[in-house]
Amino acid sequence: MSLFAAAIVVLLTTLCPNFSSSSTPVNACSSKPEATKSPSPCPPFISSPSFPFSSSPGCGHPAFQVKCSTPHSSISINDLSFSVLSYEPNSSSLLLSPNPSDPENCSSLGFRSIPRRPINLTGSPFRVSDACCSRLSVLRSCSPPVLPNCSFCPWQCKLVKNPVHLLRGCGSVHRHDSEQEGCQKDVLEYLDELMGIGINFEWDEVKDTYFTNCTDCRSKNGVCGFNSSDPSKHFVCFRSRARFSPPWISEDNPRRIAVLCSVFGLACVLLFALIGLSVFRSGRFRSSVAGEDPTALFLHRHRSANLLPPVFTYEELEASTNRFDPKRKIGDGGFGSVYLGQLRDGRIVAVKYLHKQNHHGRAFTSKSFCNEILILSSIDHPNLVKLHGYCSDPRGLLLVYDYVPNGTLADHLHGPKSPYRKGSLTWQVRVDIALQTAMAMEYLHLSVVPPVVHRDITSSNIFIERDMRVKVGDFGLSRLLAPPDNSSTATARSGGVWTGPQGTPGYLDPDYHRSFRLTEKSDVYSFGVVLLELISGMKAVDQSRDKREMSLADLVVSKIHLGLLHQVVDPELAVDGDGGGDAVEGVDSMAELAFRCVAADKDDRPDAREVVEELRLIRSRTRGGRSGVHADLIVQHDR
Missing domain, CATH: 3.30.200.20 (Phosphorylase Kinase; domain 1)
Structure with missing residues (x-):
């Protein structure tokens, strides 16, 4: 190691005179991406960050200095650190999430994504997007508000009373305080989730002189940067032909060059001396990271x-x-x-x-x-x-x-070369599938405390056994409807929770998508779409259909309004000799139930218990109530 360090010093001694002989301002910021490629990944940037971003001091725009790391790089705005979640090249916006901070007096509350002070954009080129401000403008605390211990957490209490304080740039957004029915009890939980999803920050390249100066600099084949040693951080246009050295060094600084060469040589010696120590401590370091991993903690x-x-x-x-x-x-x-x-x-x-x-x-x-x-x-x-x-x-x-061996309901209904469909999905079987799925939904909503909203009831998540019995799976998006403090579970059911809309297109509750309020009725909507699939045999979303009929719910509801339900009934049901006239009556009854389930207003939808009772009546009318789950329906294709 000592021989290698000595070689570094000799090399620096040889190279440093060349710096002082340079007749042009030297430059560490290259116009070629490969020359500035970071030694480690810098997500979300595909390669090295380019102007206005930079991971090298003195390069790019001073407000867009990026610290590369995985899984997210970070950027600092007025000494507040943010993770860079996404950035589209040639756009003027960033999706940022405040980096978790460990609360001092409020550790019992959690909410680690909420900064411990307002997000202040004064003096920076950034502003919060109108869409993000609008989300805060509709967030209102119920009266009286549910407050944490204000003596320990005054900042959280202030946010509960007026969430817009978190983003000072949103102060001018109009609030609809008169709409008391839209109040939110769990303001801090909603803010924590909103911060975790990310905030859109935008900037105006026309008003920022760094951007206009950089355009002129690039027209002269220069590279954009700034004087990192000057507190005012004046814009500097570097000549791209220079080879080495930090950007603020030029030909009139030979003494500074010599000092930097010595410092750099010493740094190399220390670096290689620390490599052995870092290797020795790597096991301990990995253990520390694992200890902080949220999955491991959970x-x-x-x-x-x-x-x-x-x-x-x-x-x-x-x-x-x-x-x-x-x-x-x-x-x-x-x-x-x-x-x-x-x-x-x-x-x-x-x-x-x-x-x-x-x-x-x-x-x-x-x-x-x-x-x-x-x-x-x-x-x-x-x-x-x-x-x-x-x-x-x-x-x-x-x-x-x-392991459920007989595929999913989507396989049976929509599989391009489905070995299941013919003879297996009779009307009786479809009614049984609907009833069993509804019973699972009823159990989650009414028998589990606190209630569970599945949030992704789709034909792809309904698994079919060999005897055509049903198992609902994939709970990755599920949410517990935990009741608020000092309130009943019934109150929690009616109020739901505020959370960002998630789910599968075609099944996602439009009321939930508009209001960000998740309740059990969101599952009822998704289940209504599954009923429409069972009736029609069509996909929940099909881009080959007309734009106004791309959504199955929109298509079937419009046909029901026109009295043309027969146009969307699965042709295979028309030749189903096992159903007869009872099947026709059952299709009408199930369509009416589905129509209620996909109502635009969640309050017009039945709850899971009503759905189960209605499907039991439909099954009782189907061939005298004989269950569709019997031995002759066992699929033969895999024997």
């Missing part, structure tokens, strides 16, 4: 209370799936891939391997993983998929479920 807390299912090792699940053999892949979606596995005790299971990165990032994947474990380990119903265990490993997050 699992540790709940496992100590004996609330979680068994734990599998990564090696066990890897062996059970033959090293995640692609030939064993039985499903693939936005959250992860599903593999067929066989455990050591002979059980056949489905192993979901969650994607390490998706459109919401690693944090969203971890949240979905923890959410599914927490909910599935606390419920038990014959029409819900059972969770057998999980694995949390640096190499991947995995969940182990029942």
Whole structure:
């Protein structure tokens, strides 16, 4: 190591005179991306950040200095650190999320995404987007507000009373304080989630002189930067032909060059001296990171209370799936891939391997993983998929479920070469599928405390057994409707929770999408779309249909209004000899129920108990009430 350090010093001694002989301002900011490529990934930038961004001091715009890290790089605005969630090149906006801060006096409250002081944009080129301000403008605390301990958390109390204080740039947004019915009890929870999803910050390139100066600089083949040693950070246009040295050094600074060369040489010696120490401490460092990982903290807390299912090792699940053999892949979606596995005790299971990165990032994947474990380990119903265990490993997050061998309802209804459809989805079977799904929904809404909203009831998440019985799965988006303090569960059901809209297009409740208020009626809407699929055999969203009829709910509702329901009934039901006249009457009754479920106003929809009662009446009228789940319906294709 000492020989290598000596070589570095000799090299610097040789090179430094060349710096002082330069006749042009020297430049560490190159106009070529490959010359400034960061030594480590700098998400969300595909390569090295370009103007106005930079990860090198003195380069780019002083307000757009990026600290590269994974999974998110960070940027500082008035000494407040933010994670950069996304940036579209050639746009003038950023999606930022405040970096979690450890509260001092308010640790018991949590809400780590809420900054401990207002987001002040004074003196910066940024402003909060109108859309983000609008979300805060409609957020109103109920009267009297539910306040934390104000003696310890005065800032949180101030936010509960007036959430716009968090973003001072939104102070001019008009508020509709007269609409008391839209008040929110869990203001801090909503703000915490809004900060976690991200805030859109925008800037005006026309009004900012750095951008206009940079345009002129680039026209002269220069590279844009600023004087990082000057507090005023004046704009500097560097000549791109210079080779080395920080951007603020020029030909009239030979003494500073010599000093920097010496400092740089000493830094290299110290750097290589520390490499051995860092390697020695790497194991301890990884343990520290694991200790701060939210997934690990969640699992540790709940496992100590004996609330979680068994734990599998990564090696066990890897062996059970033959090293995640692609030939064993039985499903693939936005959250992860599903593999067929066989455990050591002979059980056949489905192993979901969650994607390490998706459109919401690693944090969203971890949240979905923890959410599914927490909910599935606390419920038990014959029409819900059972969770057998999980694995949390640096190499991947995995969940182990029942294996349901007969595909999904979507496979039976819409599979391009479905081996299931002919002869299996008679009218009786469709009524039974609807009833069993509704019973699972009723259990989640009315038998579990606090209630659970599935938030993604779709034909792709309804799994079919060989005897055509149903199991509802995929609880990654599910949400507990925890009742507020000192209030009943019934009150929580009626009020719901405020949270960002999530779900599958075509099934997402429009009322929830508009109001950000999630209730059990959102599941009822999704279930209504599934009923329409059972009646019509059509997909919930089909881009091949006319624009006004792309949504199945819009299409069928318009046909019902015109008295033309028969035009959208699945042709296979018309030739179903098992249903007869009772099937025709049952289709009309189910269509009427679906029509109520997809009502635009959530208050006009039935609850899960009403849905179950209505479907039981429909089944009783179908062939004298004989159940559609019987032996002659067992699928023969896999024998």
